[in-house]
Amino acid sequence: MRCTSGERYQAGSFPFGRPGNDINHLRSRTPMNMYKKPLPQINDLNAPYWEGAKLKELRLQKCRNCGRFSAEPVRLCMSCGQDAMEWVKASGRGKIWSFGIFHKSYFPSFAEEIPYNVVVVELEEGPRVYSNIVGVPQEEIKMDMPVIAYFDAVTEDVTLVKFQR
């Protein structure tokens, strides 16, 4: 069975979803919000992704030179090395490539959701991304299950891309 160490990733906030220490500046922008989980760090490189998410668009970078998509924002194409990456709207469709159900909380803010899932979705365009499945009982999550993007506006500034059946 394919397996990944998904617990190292903050669920649902790919492509820069690893729990970071420097998140207070994001929290301070949404003082009235009750969202307590780690938030992504938005920068000039990944901003188009997060702007798209707020518009309920899943955006990916695609190389104008070789046509390859990138799962994580990059300045140069990881395939051909050209400075030719552009943001395009993805279909939002994919299938579950790997998943895990977590029974231990690595952050206090996740404790109330145990058990929770972390999945790797293989997008129609090719890249694989870490996320969560929402609205599906944990026991029904299966390999190769077709899924479609679900946009979860967790704060005024951040919409996380999750997936649903």
Ligand SMILES: [Zn+2]
């Ligand atoms: Zn390329």
